[in-house]
Each structure stands twice: as C-alpha cells, then as structure tokens.
Amino acid sequence: MNSPDPYPVSVDLIRADNRLEITWEDGSRNAYAGATLRWACPCAECRGEAGLPGRLDRIQDLPADEVRLTSVELVGHYALQLGFGSGHATGIYTFRHLRSLADPSHTSARRWER
C-alpha cells in the first residue's frame, strides 16, 4: 500500500526572506530557501531528458536572480509551480517531492537529490 500523499493546508511565499513555507495536513511545517528549491527544480531542462544531463548537472553556481522566488501557483491537486526571478517557471514540484526535500526519510525511494 502506498503511504498517503502529503498534502498542504497552506503555502506561504515570503518574498522578503526568499522563503517558501508549507503547512501540511498532519500539522507539520517546513520552510524552504529559494536556492534549495531552484536547485531541486524537476523540469526537463534542469534535470535532463532521455539519459542526457540537464542544465543543473552542468553548472556549479546560479546567479542570485535565478534563485529568487517570485511566484507560486497550484497545479491540480498534487503540485506547486514555482517561478523564479530569472523567469524560470517550468518546474512542477509535487507535494511528495517537496515533502521529501524537507525530510528525505518521508518517502522511501525518491531520487531527486543531486
């Protein structure tokens, strides 16, 4: 049986601190730095496709603009779409992905870590 999918009750983007906060259904709360989220972007451009490395595999640093959170939108009932200062907004961050970013023990076999 699958473990229940994590689900948020509220999502706060605090631009001044470049931080995203999520309060989950089970009452727990996680905070994420913009840079953490930007480096975890799951989009094809960042992660690579069909066995090829993505952009984030090839670089060491990202300019400040790239890691500055600007927007957050809900995607269906399962994910958030995050926008960054550089205009990059193709990453769909599933709740499960976000939860495991904050607490890697939460899911058994997520391999988002770089």
Added chain:
Amino acid sequence: MPIPSQQQVLSALATIIDPDLGRDVVTLGMIKDLRIQDSGRVDFVFELTTPACPVRDRFKTMAEERVGALPGVSGVGVKMTANVRSPVRDRQGQQLLPGVKQTIAVASGKGGVGKSTVAVNLAAALAKSGAAVGLLDADIYGPSVPGLTGALEQPQLVQVVGPDGEMQQKLKPLEAWGLKLMSMGVLAGSDKAMVWRGPMVSRAIEQFMSDVHWGQLDYLIIDLPPGTGDASLTVAQRVPLSGVAIVATPQDLALDIAVKALQMFRTLNVAPLGLIENMSWYVCPSCGHEHHPFGHGGAERAAERLSVPYLGSIPLDSQIREEADRGAPIVVAQPDSAGARAFSAMASQIAARTSVQSFRKLPVLNVR
C-alpha cells in the same frame, strides 16, 4: 457488565486509519448509524468512498475486531456501504454532466497500447464492485468500445425534462455488462472513419457531451483517442475531469512516450491519477510461472520519474485479446484469470485515487 458508550465505540474505530487519506475513519465521516443495544450488541454502517475500495475487507475485519474487543460488547454488526463523492467543481462542470460524480479519462502517448481495453475493463470492474458506471468512447477517429462490448446498435433518442422544466431530446446510452455505453462513433456511423478538422472536432465533442442522458453515475470513464490531438485537448479543457490515467507499454515507458500526454494534461490542470503499464508480463503457458521480459519495477520507476502514482501492471494475456474480440471485458468473462485480477486491482487503485482528491480542499496560497 456495563455496555460501552457511543464515545468508546467511536474511539475504538478511530484507531483505523485510511491508508490513502492518512486520517482516521471516524474523522472522515465513514461511520454512520451507530446503535448500541442494552444486550451489548453494536451495529453501525461503514460507508466507504468507493465500492471498489482496495481495503474494503481489511476495514471490515478491523472494525469488527476493534469494537468486539471492547468490554461489554456481545456482538458486532458492520454493514459495508459506499457513497462515491464528487470533487469540488465549478458551475460550468456541473452543468455539462449534472448527474456524474467522478469523470476519469484514459489516455496514452500513442496508439495501440491497449487504452480501450483498459478503459472497458476499468469500467466493468468498477461496475462489478457495485458502482454506477458509464463508458464514453471519445475516439471519433477509431471508436472501439462498440466492438469491445458487443453494443453495436444505434442509440435511441429520449425525451427528458431539462433543468428549467422544458423537454429536451437526448441520446440514451446503450447497456451491456452492467455499463452505460456511448460511442462518439455514432455521430458518423460505425464503419466510416472520420475526417474532421480541429474546430469541428472540438465543437462536436462539446455538443455530444451534453447530448447524452447519462442519468446518475458514480464514474464516467472516457476512452480518449491516442496522443494529444484536438479531441483529447477538448475533453481535457471542457469536461470536468477528476483526473486522467495514462496507459503505456514497457517500451513506451523506456522511451518516455507517455511524457508528452502527461505534460498536456498537467498544463491543462488535469490531475494525473497515475500510470498503468500494459502488456509488461505474462503467465507462461508451458510452465505456468510469471515471466517478466522487461524486468521488475520499470513502471514504478517511470511513475516516480514522472511524479505520478503507479496504478498497476496488466499482463500480456491472449485471453484478454480473445475476450475483447468476442465483445466481452475479461473482468466479467473470466474473473479469476490473472488479467482480470490485475484489472480489478488497478480499478481499485484508480477509485482510491479519485476518492482522495474529492476529500481535499485546495490549500491556501499566500504571497507576501
């Protein structure tokens, strides 16, 4: 011995956690009509969110055991029922399909992967569990539901009373295998392949959706055409979908062919219910063992890579094809076969996924 209070019984039941929703069954409102008699007999109704609930039997046993273990209880009667809930929906969606609670699209990245076979068996499995189910073949280019179900007649027109009391003419779905069936192929006649252009397709689908008299349905399964063409796009945009299940073969998964379809639905805000792998393993006719020529776990890994739930693997089974060719879903025709069992398990997973969604309110988003 004193009999237990309502509160004690509910506390005992509150130790049962729904594995998909992550909350206890009392909080979720699943326990109804609790009655405790002076003799110590306890009766209640356990209302599931789908009759195809994958943990139905486990819940029943747990409920009997936990309540039965309370001091003073002389007997426990648990009546298992189900009430499929509708997701939160906008008004437009309500109007297009007024009596339909959950709408599930079945899609694929390319043709010939067994999408229609999956759609028919998913519908039949849900109906077999006790749900009211409709199946819409939205593949105007190559409708196959009539052939797969043997429902080949032309549907009749019926007069029904509309929302404002006026009479409306509607298409009455055909019935077979406990399902209500409608194929968009009836728009053209079953033997003519359609050569329609984009805008016409979209208009015809929209019109068609409101022209069918489905009545009350727990689930409407929609067999989409393969790929991401106009028809799939229109359904995804105009029909209030609870979600979409994507069918793929092991080869497609290796080549990420399902990705494009998935991305289209995500862009349109249709939740992916998950990934179904078809024709990935088989029961060897000579030795009777399961053979997995593509290895184990490929679909789970693909689902994880695509951030969607994994809904199950359907074996390559000549019986599935033979029954389909005869116009019978294998879940009804040969319910004990490996193929039928795989389809039923998949249907339960899909039903559970849709239940989860209808329970959840949208989170509050704040940008400061």
